[in-house]
Amino acid sequence: DQQVKQNSPSLSVQEGRISILNCDYTNSMFDYFLWYKKYPAEGPTFLISISSIKDKNEDGRFTVFLNKSAKHLSLHIVPSQPGDSAVYFCAASDPDDMRFGAGTRLTVKP
């Protein structure tokens, strides 16, 4: 029962262009959404988050968009840099639980 889905296992973009990572969820009780970034041999690190009362949150080059009616969120990275190459996990939480997607491997080519 995957309540959080990242349907693209991988994404490749050119340096300087926009990266768009997508995430869908099924549980309407989720009220907080997060993106984590993971480099090889390291733990996931928090990147950006959004509360269900908002539809957009921006932090520098990173913007997360939330469409509650579609149960969909996306992470935009502009401009993409080679150092952004990593696995990105989407997460959704309610007061009792946090669920993660399977991850999307982003490769940014110089």
Place this chain on the structure above:
Amino acid sequence: DAGITQSPRHKVTETGTPVTLRCHQTENHRYMYWYRQDPGHGLRLIHYSYGVKDTDKGEVSDGYSVSRSKTEDFLLTLESATSSQTSVYFCAIRGRGGDGEKLFFGSGTQLSVL
């Protein structure tokens, strides 16, 4: 850095042997979690703790037990390891205050069960 240390970082063991992984935190966080990461599954919760001696099961708890006798230490035990438990294990703590909705992860333990 949330002051989380996992040990060991790497472990190779044989099927049927017991294994204990340790998570140590230095900042007195109340909530601690154990996740496993597997290709195609992302991060799945095994067990969590909401205080000393207070623990509960997560999504994939079968074959695992946990203990928390001190605030700073959360132990994950595989009583009799199986090959399906080969995975990367991450410990996490829940932040406080404005970070209360976020989890902060350790560096992970790569476990191989042969």
